[in-house]
Amino acid sequence: GTAMAPLRDCKAWQDAGLALSTTSNEACKLFDATVRQYATWRNDExxxxxxxxxxxxxxxDPNFVMGHVIANGLQLIGIGSSLRLNRDLDNALKTLMTLTKSQPLTEREKLHVLALDMFARGQRPKACEIWEQILQNHPTDLLALKFSQDTYFSIGYQVQMRDSVARVFPFWTPDVPLSSYVKGYYAFGLMESNFFDRAEELAREVICLFMMVKGF
Structure with a gap:
């Protein structure tokens, strides 16, 4: 679960059960790199x-839908409001919708697009429901998890935030890249909803993991 795992190409995403609609290995790896930086709260220079x-x-790959999803999603969630006001973002979302209609996508990718559309319309709880739908079938979809965690947090849905990560947590075995961060999200969710003992226990495990990774 360390951040050091190699960036995933088309086949690696497919093997993880998270196929991406692009033939560009470079796009797949850059998508992975972007998700990882967002998920770990740090820019990797x-x-x-x-x-x-x-x-x-x-x-x-200019037509890679999930590339557009993460670019638009980061902006939407970063600003956190209904963004019909921002013309650039509005145009970017329109481009995404057009691209979505012009190519065959996986069900998961279609749901990602739908969730962002809901978010942009100011329907954040609805967006979270759609991310949950993705996580039901794809519990290791880190982008769906992180988008929903951040959105739950911003609308004050602490219990949903905790329960969401609790449901997927068993699937984040140590061999899945960034599993230790997901453990961190879980600890945070427990803390936010006042389950301090379990949160502390998980936080200690996370710290131990990082020390092992960093070789302290």
């Missing part, structure tokens, strides 16, 4: 930071 990854991602 070796990867050019989130901004750098997003622009390279767009260049690698």
């Amino acid at each position: 070796n990867l050019g930071g989130i901004e750098g990854c997003l622009s390279k991602l767009k260049a690698a």
